[in-house]
Amino acid sequence: MKNKYSGLLVLLMASSLLSAAVLPSFATGTACNKTKSASTAMGKMNDDVYVEITAYASYYSGKFLGNPKGLKAAMDPIYKKYGVDRMQYASYGFDLMKKDQVRFNKLANKAMARKTEIIKQGK
Numbered sequence: 001m002k003n004k005y006s007g008l009l010v011l012l013m014a015s016s017l018l019s020a021a022v023l024p025s026f027a028t029g030t031a032c033n034k035t036k037s038a039s040t041a042m043g044k045m046n047d048d049v050y051v052e053i054t055a056y057a058s059y060y061s062g063k064f065l066g067n068p069k070g071l072k073a074a075m076d077p078i079y080k081k082y083g084v085d086r087m088q089y090a091s092y093g094f095d096l097m098k099k100d101q102v103r104f105n106k107l108a109n110k111a112m113a114r115k116t117e118i119i120k121q122g123k
Contacts, residue, residue: 045092055114
């Protein structure tokens with residue numbers, strides 16, 4: 001593992017991308033609409049999509065530090081590109097962290113490597 005804190009960093013980024021009103025639902029376990037199946041609630045999320053969105057979230061979080069409207073404006077097209085919403089992305093990350101910490105950390109490291117590529121591309 002490159003950095004033992006990378007998983008925590010990714011979790012904090014995901015949290016920062018959610019509105020404050022949504023976060024309490026994670027604490028009570030009601031983040032996903034209970035009328036939908038787990039696969040429907042996650043939309044098109046998978047490990048590759050999670051890595052890509054996390055990389056952009058990390059990149060744009062630094063670029064739009066202190067500018068939540070700018071961050072939202074930058075991230076909305078990313079979510080749309082992958083056919084997911086902010087809640088599906090965050091739920092996937094929280095579930096992954098809860099169920100498989102090793103895989104979560106591997107994906108966090110991949111996301112940070114991808115962020116480095118994004119920076120080099122100058123996006």
